[in-house]
Amino acid sequence: MLFWVTDSFSLSVPGASWSDDESDTNRKGSGVFLLNLELIENDNNQEENSVSIDILPDDIHERILSRLPLSAIFKAACVCKKWNQIVHSKKFTLTDANFLSEKTWYFMFTSSAEPVGYLYDSGLRKWYNFELPFLVHHTWKIAPSCGLVSFMDDETCKKIHICNPITREYETLKNPPSPGFPVYSALAFSVDQSNSKYTISIVRAMQASEDFLSWLVSIHIYNSKEKTWLPPVMGGMEGWRPGDVSLICDNILYILVFCTRPNEVQNFHGLITYNLETFNPIGVLKEESVISAPCALTCGRLMKVQRQVVLVGGIGRADRPGVIKGIGIWVLNGKEWKEVTRMPQKFVQGFGELDDVFASSGGGDLIYIQSYGGTAVLIYDMDTRQWFWCQKCQMHKKFPLEIFSGFCFEPRLQFM
Numbered sequence: 001m002l003f004w005v006t007d008s009f010s011l012s013v014p015g016a017s018w019s020d021d022e023s024d025t026n027r028k029g030s031g032v033f034l035l036n037l038e039l040i041e042n043d044n045n046q047e048e049n050s051v052s053i054d055i056l057p058d059d060i061h062e063r064i065l066s067r068l069p070l071s072a073i074f075k076a077a078c079v080c081k082k083w084n085q086i087v088h089s090k091k092f093t094l095t096d097a098n099f100l101s102e103k104t105w106y107f108m109f110t111s112s113a114e115p116v117g118y119l120y121d122s123g124l125r126k127w128y129n130f131e132l133p134f135l136v137h138h139t140w141k142i143a144p145s146c147g148l149v150s151f152m153d154d155e156t157c158k159k160i161h162i163c164n165p166i167t168r169e170y171e172t173l174k175n176p177p178s179p180g181f182p183v184y185s186a187l188a189f190s191v192d193q194s195n196s197k198y199t200i201s202i203v204r205a206m207q208a209s210e211d212f213l214s215w216l217v218s219i220h221i222y223n224s225k226e227k228t229w230l231p232p233v234m235g236g237m238e239g240w241r242p243g244d245v246s247l248i249c250d251n252i253l254y255i256l257v258f259c260t261r262p263n264e265v266q267n268f269h270g271l272i273t274y275n276l277e278t279f280n281p282i283g284v285l286k287e288e289s290v291i292s293a294p295c296a297l298t299c300g301r302l303m304k305v306q307r308q309v310v311l312v313g314g315i316g317r318a319d320r321p322g323v324i325k326g327i328g329i330w331v332l333n334g335k336e337w338k339e340v341t342r343m344p345q346k347f348v349q350g351f352g353e354l355d356d357v358f359a360s361s362g363g364g365d366l367i368y369i370q371s372y373g374g375t376a377v378l379i380y381d382m383d384t385r386q387w388f389w390c391q392k393c394q395m396h397k398k399f400p401l402e403i404f405s406g407f408c409f410e411p412r413l414q415f416m
Helices: 058-066 070-076 081-087 090-094 345-350
Strands: 105-110 116-121 126-131 141-145 148-152 159-164 169-174 184-192 197-207 214-223 233-238 240-249 252-259 269-275 297-305 308-316 324-333 336-342 358-363 366-371 377-381 386-389 404-409
Touching: 058 081, 058 090, 070 081, 141 240, 141 358, 141 404, 148 184, 148 197, 148 404, 159 197, 184 252, 197 240, 197 252, 214 240, 233 240, 240 297, 240 308, 252 297, 297 366, 308 336, 308 358, 308 366, 324 345, 366 404
Parallel strands: 141 184, 184 240, 297 358, 358 404
Antiparallel strands: 105 116, 105 404, 116 126, 141 148, 148 159, 159 169, 184 197, 197 214, 214 233, 240 252, 252 269, 297 308, 308 324, 324 336, 358 366, 366 377, 377 386
16 A cells, blocks of 8 residues: 655655744644644555555665655655654664764744744754744753753753753753752753763852852752752852853863952953762862963853863953953863864954854854844854854844844754
C-alpha cells in the first residue's frame, strides 16, 4: 500500500510551524511536528505500475533520512508510515549526532505575552516561526548545552526548566533554597551525553557590608543522576562580587566577577574558577586568584565555543569607560586571555547606537551577537574567522522600547 501527502505539500516549501513568513496560531503546542498533513491512500489502482519504497531495508531508509536537514526530517515523517516510525524511533534519535549539522541554531524572542519567536537555521540560513512550550522573558537566565537549554526565572527564582527546543520536551526543577536574599544570581548548565546526565550550577551573591565591598557567595550544584541539589558551597569575597554570568566547561565552573572597590575602571571585570569535581569549600577569595579581563569592559558574556572558554565583551571608550566603542572576542589560555578578533567598525555601525549590554551566545563554531534594541544578528565563525549578518528576521518592533534577546543551541532529536 502506498501513501502520498497532499499535492499542496512539498519538502522544499516550509509550512506549519516551520513557516518562513507567517505564524500559525492553530499550531500552538505542536512544536516541529506537522500534524495537519494527512497520509492519503492511493485508490487509483496504480500500484501495479509503482514500486513501493517499503521493500527497502530499514537501514537504507535511515540512511536516506539521515541525509536530510533537520527541518526536512519532520516533514519527511509525513510521507509514509514507515518513515514516521523511523523518525520517532529510539534507534534513530540515538544516532542523530552522526548526521545532524554541527552548526548551532538561534532562537530570537521578545517581551511578548506568548512563548513565540523566530528560529534561525544557520545551515540553510532560514528563519522559521517557532514556539517554545512555555513563556520566556528576556530577564530569565538561559544556558544551553548539547542541544538542551536551561531556563531560570530570575524574577521569582522558583523554577528551572530543562528543555529540548526542537522536540519541545522539558522537565521542571525546583530552585534550591537560598541562605539569604541574593542580589545577583548566575546560571550555568552542562550536559554529559556519554553518561546521559547534566549538571546545573547556580551562583548567588548576597551583600555582606553596607559599603558593598564584602559579599557572601553560595554555589548550588544539581546532579541529574541523583536528582537532587547538593549542599551549597559557601564562601566570601572582598572587593569582588559575582554577577549574572557563569559557564561550565570540562567540570570547571567559570564565574565572571566585578570589582566593588571605588574608582576602579580598568580592572572592573575578572574571572574566577571553581572545580566541580573536588567540591572544596571556597573560603575567602584571594586577589591573586582573579583572572583579569583582557581590557576595560562594559559587559561580558561567557560561552563554550570549539571546546574553549570564550569571552565576548563590550570594549569601553577611553574617555567614557561605561560606553561601548566596539565588541571583542577572546579565548582563555591558561590564566590569560588571547584576543581572537574585534568586530569591524562597519559592523559596529550596522548595529546603530549600541546599548550598554547585548545578547550573545555561542556554540560549535559560531558566535551570535544581537543588540537588545533590534532584530539584526551578527555571526562570527571561529573556524573561517569571518563576520557576517544572518538573514533578515521577519520579527518587527511593536513599540519603541521593546527589548529583543536570543540564545543558540545545537539541534538534536533526543532529550538525553
